[in-house]
Amino acid sequence: MELEFIEKWMTDTIENGRGNVIDAETAVSPECVGVRIFERPLIGVAAADDPLFTETFRESHVIGPLFRTPEEWLPGAKSVIAFFLPFTEEVRRSNRSRTDEPYGDGIGNQRSSSLWLHGRIEGQRFVDALCLVLCTFFINGGYHAAAPSLLPEFRVEGFNSNWSERHIAYAAGLGTFGLSRGLITEKGMAGRFGSVVTDAALTPTVRRYDSAFAYCTMCGACQRRCPAGAIDRERGCAEGKDQQICGAYVRGSFLQPHGPNGIVRYGCGKCQAGVPCEHGIPRAVRTS
Ligand code: SF4
Ligand code: SF4
Numbered sequence: 001m002e003l004e005f006i007e008k009w010m011t012d013t014i015e016n017g018r019g020n021v022i023d024a025e026t027a028v029s030p031e032c033v034g035v036r037i038f039e040r041p042l043i044g045v046a047a048a049d050d051p052l053f054t055e056t057f058r059e060s061h062v063i064g065p066l067f068r069t070p071e072e073w074l075p076g077a078k079s080v081i082a083f084f085l086p087f088t089e090e091v092r093r094s095n096r097s098r099t100d101e102p103y104g105d106g107i108g109n110q111r112s113s114s115l116w117l118h119g120r121i122e123g124q125r126f127v128d129a130l131c132l133v134l135c136t137f138f139i140n141g142g143y144h145a146a147a148p149s150l151l152p153e154f155r156v157e158g159f160n161s162n163w164s165e166r167h168i169a170y171a172a173g174l175g176t177f178g179l180s181r182g183l184i185t186e187k188g189m190a191g192r193f194g195s196v197v198t199d200a201a202l203t204p205t206v207r208r209y210d211s212a213f214a215y216c217t218m219c220g221a222c223q224r225r226c227p228a229g230a231i232d233r234e235r236g237c238a239e240g241k242d243q244q245i246c247g248a249y250v251r252g253s254f255l256q257p258h259g260p261n262g263i264v265r266y267g268c269g270k271c272q273a274g275v276p277c278e279h280g281i282p283r284a285v286r287t288s
Pocket of ligand 2: 225227241245247249250268269270271272
């Protein structure tokens with residue numbers, strides 16, 4: 001099975017999928033109605049027996065022993081397909097400003113924009129649906145497939161989980177980590193990741209980097225953007241983000257239920273918008 005075929009099929013699904021456009025039933029404000037959440041995807045493949053899965057990710061300074069290999073999620077697994085859905089310019093632009101949406105709660109204009117929050121909630125629903133459709137695609141082709149993050153065995157412990165979409169995308173050649181801990185792809189880090197494990201044999205994508213932080217320039221823009229002071233460039237790329245501070249800030253940013261269906265939306269993402277790695281690999285490290 002060819003990756004190009006899957007890529008075209010996924011792109012068509014994204015461009016025509018209803019869930020990729022904010023509808024009047026869920027929009028928190030009239031300006032959000034009709035806004036497209038995601039651009040066309042980036043897709044990569046990793047071999048299920050890649051040593052990153054079987055060794056590296058299990059090390060305690062990476063993810064840790066709770067990480068489950070593709071084989072543990074799907075016996076007989078041969079490939080892992082990872083995808084990145086970049087947010088559209090409209091969604092990204094909305095979160096660049098610090099003054100776009102005052103909510104009158106003391107944190108005020110450092111809140112996420114409504115469109116960014118839609119990207120987190122409705123966008124994640126779209127990613128989940130896409131994972132299921134991708135599984136169905138393989139199953140209809142006579143293979144087996146599973147989306148680990150949607151299975152009951154998926155679990156989160158502290159700031160780690162037994163299946164990490166960003167790490168899977170790194171293994172599948174989609175990009176490298178940044179100081180803010182997002183994954184910098186050739187379409188930047190503002191967007192969302194998903195993945196599926198299958199026993200279909202696909203050719204792995206070449207990883208065009210030789211270190212986990214190759215695309216981060218350590219420019220410090222994400223540190224300057226962070227309203228919580230969670231990022232410290234002096235501590236280096238691997239240690240420079242304090243997950244506790246970030247998590248507390250994001251949890252503290254719970255909004256009142258709003259929008260027609262009363263969903264409570266929260267988030268931040270200020271370190272992913274208005275930075276050189278928002279929508280591409282920073283120019284200083286780009287090779288073409
Ligand atoms: S803003 Fe600069 S320092 Fe922060 S992750 Fe992006 S490239 Fe790295
Ligand atoms: S998500 Fe917000 S609080 Fe967390 S590191 Fe990024 S900017 Fe800081």
